[in-house]
Amino acid sequence: MAMAPGIYHHLPIVSSNEKGPAPRFTDTVIKPRLLEKHGQGFQGLHLPQSLSNILHLNLKPHPLHVHPPLFNINHSDQRTPTSPKEVIATKWREVHGSTNWDCLLDPLHPWLRREIIKYGEFAQATYDGFDFDALSEYCGSCRYNSNNLFKELGLEKNGYKVSKYIYAMSHVDLPRWLERSHLLDKWSKDSNWMGYVAVSDDDESKRIGRRDIVVAWRGTMSPSEWLEDIQGKLEPVGDGDVKVEHGFLSIYTSKSDSTRYNKSSASEQAMKEVKRLVTLYRERGEEVSLTITGHSLGGALALLNAYEAAASLPGIPVSVVTFGAPRVGNAAFKEKLQQLQVKTLRVVNKQDLVPRMPGIMFNEGLQKFEVITGPLQSVYTHVGVELKLDSQASPYLKHGFNLVGVHSLETYLHLVDGFFSATSSFRVDARRDVALVNKACGMLVGELRIPECWYQLSNKGLVCNSYGRWVKPQRDPEDIPSPSIDAPMLSSC
Amino acid sequence: MAMAPGIYHHLPIVSSNEKGPAPRFTDTVIKPRLLEKHGQGFQGLHLPQSLSNILHLNLKPHPLHVHPPLFNINHSDQRTPTSPKEVIATKWREVHGSTNWDCLLDPLHPWLRREIIKYGEFAQATYDGFDFDALSEYCGSCRYNSNNLFKELGLEKNGYKVSKYIYAMSHVDLPRWLERSHLLDKWSKDSNWMGYVAVSDDDESKRIGRRDIVVAWRGTMSPSEWLEDIQGKLEPVGDGDVKVEHGFLSIYTSKSDSTRYNKSSASEQAMKEVKRLVTLYRERGEEVSLTITGHSLGGALALLNAYEAAASLPGIPVSVVTFGAPRVGNAAFKEKLQQLQVKTLRVVNKQDLVPRMPGIMFNEGLQKFEVITGPLQSVYTHVGVELKLDSQASPYLKHGFNLVGVHSLETYLHLVDGFFSATSSFRVDARRDVALVNKACGMLVGELRIPECWYQLSNKGLVCNSYGRWVKPQRDPEDIPSPSIDAPMLSSC
Numbered sequence: 001m002a003m004a005p006g007i008y009h010h011l012p013i014v015s016s017n018e019k020g021p022a023p024r025f026t027d028t029v030i031k032p033r034l035l036e037k038h039g040q041g042f043q044g045l046h047l048p049q050s051l052s053n054i055l056h057l058n059l060k061p062h063p064l065h066v067h068p069p070l071f072n073i074n075h076s077d078q079r080t081p082t083s084p085k086e087v088i089a090t091k092w093r094e095v096h097g098s099t100n101w102d103c104l105l106d107p108l109h110p111w112l113r114r115e116i117i118k119y120g121e122f123a124q125a126t127y128d129g130f131d132f133d134a135l136s137e138y139c140g141s142c143r144y145n146s147n148n149l150f151k152e153l154g155l156e157k158n159g160y161k162v163s164k165y166i167y168a169m170s171h172v173d174l175p176r177w178l179e180r181s182h183l184l185d186k187w188s189k190d191s192n193w194m195g196y197v198a199v200s201d202d203d204e205s206k207r208i209g210r211r212d213i214v215v216a217w218r219g220t221m222s223p224s225e226w227l228e229d230i231q232g233k234l235e236p237v238g239d240g241d242v243k244v245e246h247g248f249l250s251i252y253t254s255k256s257d258s259t260r261y262n263k264s265s266a267s268e269q270a271m272k273e274v275k276r277l278v279t280l281y282r283e284r285g286e287e288v289s290l291t292i293t294g295h296s297l298g299g300a301l302a303l304l305n306a307y308e309a310a311a312s313l314p315g316i317p318v319s320v321v322t323f324g325a326p327r328v329g330n331a332a333f334k335e336k337l338q339q340l341q342v343k344t345l346r347v348v349n350k351q352d353l354v355p356r357m358p359g360i361m362f363n364e365g366l367q368k369f370e371v372i373t374g375p376l377q378s379v380y381t382h383v384g385v386e387l388k389l390d391s392q393a394s395p396y397l398k399h400g401f402n403l404v405g406v407h408s409l410e411t412y413l414h415l416v417d418g419f420f421s422a423t424s425s426f427r428v429d430a431r432r433d434v435a436l437v438n439k440a441c442g443m444l445v446g447e448l449r450i451p452e453c454w455y456q457l458s459n460k461g462l463v464c465n466s467y468g469r470w471v472k473p474q475r476d477p478e479d480i481p482s483p484s485i486d487a488p489m490l491s492s493c
Numbered sequence: 494m495a496m497a498p499g500i501y502h503h504l505p506i507v508s509s510n511e512k513g514p515a516p517r518f519t520d521t522v523i524k525p526r527l528l529e530k531h532g533q534g535f536q537g538l539h540l541p542q543s544l545s546n547i548l549h550l551n552l553k554p555h556p557l558h559v560h561p562p563l564f565n566i567n568h569s570d571q572r573t574p575t576s577p578k579e580v581i582a583t584k585w586r587e588v589h590g591s592t593n594w595d596c597l598l599d600p601l602h603p604w605l606r607r608e609i610i611k612y613g614e615f616a617q618a619t620y621d622g623f624d625f626d627a628l629s630e631y632c633g634s635c636r637y638n639s640n641n642l643f644k645e646l647g648l649e650k651n652g653y654k655v656s657k658y659i660y661a662m663s664h665v666d667l668p669r670w671l672e673r674s675h676l677l678d679k680w681s682k683d684s685n686w687m688g689y690v691a692v693s694d695d696d697e698s699k700r701i702g703r704r705d706i707v708v709a710w711r712g713t714m715s716p717s718e719w720l721e722d723i724q725g726k727l728e729p730v731g732d733g734d735v736k737v738e739h740g741f742l743s744i745y746t747s748k749s750d751s752t753r754y755n756k757s758s759a760s761e762q763a764m765k766e767v768k769r770l771v772t773l774y775r776e777r778g779e780e781v782s783l784t785i786t787g788h789s790l791g792g793a794l795a796l797l798n799a800y801e802a803a804a805s806l807p808g809i810p811v812s813v814v815t816f817g818a819p820r821v822g823n824a825a826f827k828e829k830l831q832q833l834q835v836k837t838l839r840v841v842n843k844q845d846l847v848p849r850m851p852g853i854m855f856n857e858g859l860q861k862f863e864v865i866t867g868p869l870q871s872v873y874t875h876v877g878v879e880l881k882l883d884s885q886a887s888p889y890l891k892h893g894f895n896l897v898g899v900h901s902l903e904t905y906l907h908l909v910d911g912f913f914s915a916t917s918s919f920r921v922d923a924r925r926d927v928a929l930v931n932k933a934c935g936m937l938v939g940e941l942r943i944p945e946c947w948y949q950l951s952n953k954g955l956v957c958n959s960y961g962r963w964v965k966p967q968r969d970p971e972d973i974p975s976p977s978i979d980a981p982m983l984s985s986c
Contacts, residue, residue: 458950
């Protein structure tokens with residue numbers, strides 16, 4: 001099936017390798033060795049029907065998603081696409097949501113697909129760089145300083161440069177959402193690394209048609225914390241009737257003079273740096289955009305940040321790209337964001353429960369999910385435009401119920417990579433490394449032989465020192481979190 | 494407390510750093526930073542009393558084992574002792590058990606302590622080199638070829654050279670004790686790497702007074718498999734009334750012509766290589782000893798191997814050093830081993846349940862342990878001399894109930910290192926790296942900040958290939974198990 005010309009009436013047609021909707025798999029697809037040899041079929045659905053019915057997940061496979069028994073998993077000798085290549089300078093506003101992504105989402109335009117993945121990888125970096133080790137004195141910080149983050153995570157070719165780290169108070173009302181070291185002499189008793197501000201370099205700015213400032217917010221990987229902790233208590237913010245969830249606002253705005261990293265709140269840190277960069281590049285006569293991204297809790301923080309930024313930076317186009325984000329505020333919040341021209345692309349995997357919150361709870365006593373159809377769901381309102389994904393669409397994923405797997409950001413990025421339209425199968429030309437999906441979950445089918453939750457340090461970070469003893473090495477001085485190091489001079493960007 | 498002269502009447506007194514029993518900790522002990530700062534006491538016992546009573550573990554702390562609140566854990570800048578240094582050539586027979594270690598065990602002679610740890614590290618290498626990864630096509634093999642094993646594990650200075658790998662059939666009656674790959678195109682459907690034969694090099698032979706042939710047998714790390722699978726079915730072996738546990742014998746003797754690695758049994762492989770080496774070095778006019786070692790199941794296999802070797806190699810002194818090994822055979826088996834002059838040093842941690850088996854079972858239905866005081870305990874008989882250790886003696890270990898931790902070989906080696914006598918505290922001069930204890934368990938106190946189960950590969954063995962994709966790398970050809978590579982030419986040793 002060729003791409004219908006003119007389907008993207010306001011964006012040029014790309015005639016690259018983009019093959020459009022995946023054809024039905026044919027005999028020319030390379031058969032994986034294992035299947036070839038033993039002729040084993042592809043494993044089907046395992047979700048308990050009862051749970052599926054309760055949640056109305058509609059996990060029956062889509063007619064076009066019934067996968068043939070053989071599929072091409074032998075990509076390991078094919079190059080992963082690097083950062084986006086097409087020059088989108090003349091059409092960046094549409095890609096950035098100026099037309100509410102009208103007609104760009106189904107089928108998904110390849111330019112937009114690459115941009116979504118680019119921003120998703122900014123959000124993923126907040127997990128990959130995070131020190132989750134409760135035995136580390138730096139637990140809750142970023143393992144690398146801001147100059148090295150992208151390089152250490154293999155993202156040095158993304159065309160952006162981190163300019164500032166953002167910290168949030170960890171003594172908020174949602175204690176399990178933030179990490180704390182078990183140690184007493186840790187880097188900070190009070191704060192967590194919560195994300196960063198980055199800005200496009202000259203080459204990337206040329207390609208994308210403007211100087212793009214990115215704010216990436218870290219979320220939480222484990223949805224179980226959500227299901228247990230979400231309170232759904234609305235709190236007024238700003239003028240009028242606008243209200244948002246108390247816990248999100250608490251993380252975004254808490255500060256204390258007695259701390260080292262949160263004398264100012266996450267909100268103030270992010271806004272100060274964004275304003276600095278906006279001023280810097282506007283003074284140079286450049287066109288500037290702000291793109292805010294986050295996954296899960298990070299998506300909620302992204303929306304709060306966009307609300308604040310759009311209100312205080314008139315004339316700057318503000319877009320939000322969230323992945324698996326919950327509802328954040330009431331109808332007045334949604335209306336205010338619309339008035340402020342904040343463009344939100346909300347990427348949602350239909351099996352993921354977090355975007356249904358607040359409004360669905362896990363009852364620990366009864367060990368089951370309860371859909372609260374009453375006040376919460378009707379009060380909390382999603383904003384923006386939805387790009388709906390479906391785990392079932394990917395032949396690389398197990399289709400049993402996997403609360404963590406369907407919420408994982410890497411699963412989202414995999415599904416975006418394979419998405420062409422709601423009614424077509426997974427893209428044959430999808431080339432993002434599928435192994436990444438299993439970084440922190442176990443969603444990949446066994447035939448791929450990728451271990452579950454494989455993203456781990458050698459010997460949990462212990463190294464054998466010159467005395468032959470296994471020790472936790474000291475961080476390089478430049479990788480020790482420091483408020484001063486994280487605030488580069490204006491001239492450095 | 495100085496060491497009483499003449500306490501080792503048949504071995505020389507060592508006047509090295511060996512300080513004898515640990516003095517009570519005094520103020521001169523370096524205080525760890527954390528404790529110094531916060532004055533926190535040492536955590537006490539956590540074992541549920543009911544379980545303790547059921548098992549008669551007598552976990553009340555020994556009067557001398559009541560640890561002071563402060564202790565020296567700051568060893569990370571002190572050199573770990575390398576391989577044993579004293580020349581024990583003139584007294585090797587005593588160290589090897591010729592006098593049944595009479596008066597060498599309590600207090601423990603430092604020469605013997607170092608030899609026990611040396612043999613324990615041979616057994617530990619069978620775990621550290623083993624490929625446990627069920628997604629690896631080489632699951633159940635050794636990750637390194639026999640020429641590289643010691644080097645890869647940091648044991649290149651131990652003065653021995655591996656001469657042969659031993660494989661055992663994995664299709665035996667105790668399926669959970671052996672590892673099988675989940676894959677179909679794996680290196681071997683039928684076999685597990687089960688240990689190796691090694692021989693002392695010229696320098697080490699000079700130091701220890703003879704050419705020492707070692708057979709190290711791999712065991713199983715998880716005692717839960719024992720508790721569920723042990724059958725206690727006796728089977729006759731050899732002449733007379735000698736009977737041994739059916740499962741152990743099955744692993745030791747199974748073979749099949751249709752396999753690649755077990756056309757001969759583990760028994761035949763080990764004995765063939767041992768005989769080859771005995772012949773080789775005897776023809777050179779050298780004195781030869783055989784030392785067989787193993788932990789857990791490996792200890793049981795070591796005893797079976799010693800029984801066979803002593804019967805078929807008259808005149809060769811055969812010793813066995815086992816760690817946490819179960820009972821293997823009946824009283825006739827014990828008597829036969831005595832007749833054959835097999836000297837067995839059985840190192841036992843009193844909290845470890847495995848040495849109580851067969852005779853103690855885990856009742857899955859009732860979720861509790863059952864001591865079977867009837868036939869099994871009276872039929873199965875331990876052999877040799879016991880060196881009794883006590884987890885409670887170490888101030889570095891948590892003292893709650895930890896089935897895996899108290900059985901772990903690294904815990905054993907730590908306790909041997911700290912053992913002076915049954916009535917004295919942990920040796921102040923113990924210098925073996927305590928971090929090793931937590932390789933595969935979580936026995937170390939939190940103050941040490943050593944992660945639990947830290948022995949792990951970076952990214953579970955995945956590496957980013959030149960195409961930017963995360964893949965399981967192919968093994969170096971020389972590290973792929975091969976029966977021919979594992980059988981070096983006679984001249985090579």
